[in-house]
Amino acid sequence: MDFPTVATAASLVSNAISSLKNVREMAKETSNDDLNAKINDAYGALLDLREYALVIDDENRKLKEQIAAKANYLGPLPPHGYYYSASDADKKHPLCPKCYQSDPQQLGFMDEPKNWSYGIKRDCKLCGKTIWEVPPNYAQHETLREYDPYG
Numbered sequence: 001m002d003f004p005t006v007a008t009a010a011s012l013v014s015n016a017i018s019s020l021k022n023v024r025e026m027a028k029e030t031s032n033d034d035l036n037a038k039i040n041d042a043y044g045a046l047l048d049l050r051e052y053a054l055v056i057d058d059e060n061r062k063l064k065e066q067i068a069a070k071a072n073y074l075g076p077l078p079p080h081g082y083y084y085s086a087s088d089a090d091k092k093h094p095l096c097p098k099c100y101q102s103d104p105q106q107l108g109f110m111d112e113p114k115n116w117s118y119g120i121k122r123d124c125k126l127c128g129k130t131i132w133e134v135p136p137n138y139a140q141h142e143t144l145r146e147y148d149p150y151g
């Protein structure tokens with residue numbers, strides 16, 4: 001069966017309801033009670049189906065939006081699990097994985113890399129999450145603290 005490209009399930013059911021409405025009007029003139037009852041049953045079933053189709057159409061619309069949104073971002077990419085906007089081809093502006101995966105989703109940019117405790121880290125500008133790109137080296141930190149240039 002070919003569906004018009006812009007048709008929703010609800011609009012297809014609405015078309016069927018319109019057709020059946022015409023049949024119902026014609027059947028009323030026959031005074032056939034059995035036929036009228038069957039047509040009313042079918043009419044009721046189609047109304048239920050239209051309600052369900054509206055729910056399905058709404059879910060479908062939301063899923064399409066989610067798929068489109070995913071195409072706008074890449075990630076999580078190794079080695080640090082950052083996300084990137086698809087328009088950030090050079091991957092210079094990493095997005096915070098914690099914010100990206102939160103519900104509702106948020107877009108928090110990571111700040112510039114900082115030298116910290118002999119490692120390199122970035123913090124999320126939105127939620128403050130720290131990601132170590134080079135792990136801190138506290139042992140190195142302690143060695144230098146104990147160093148006494150006058151000793």
Ligand SMILES: [Zn+2]
Pocket residue numbers: 096097098099100108124125126127128129
């Ligand atoms: Zn964040």
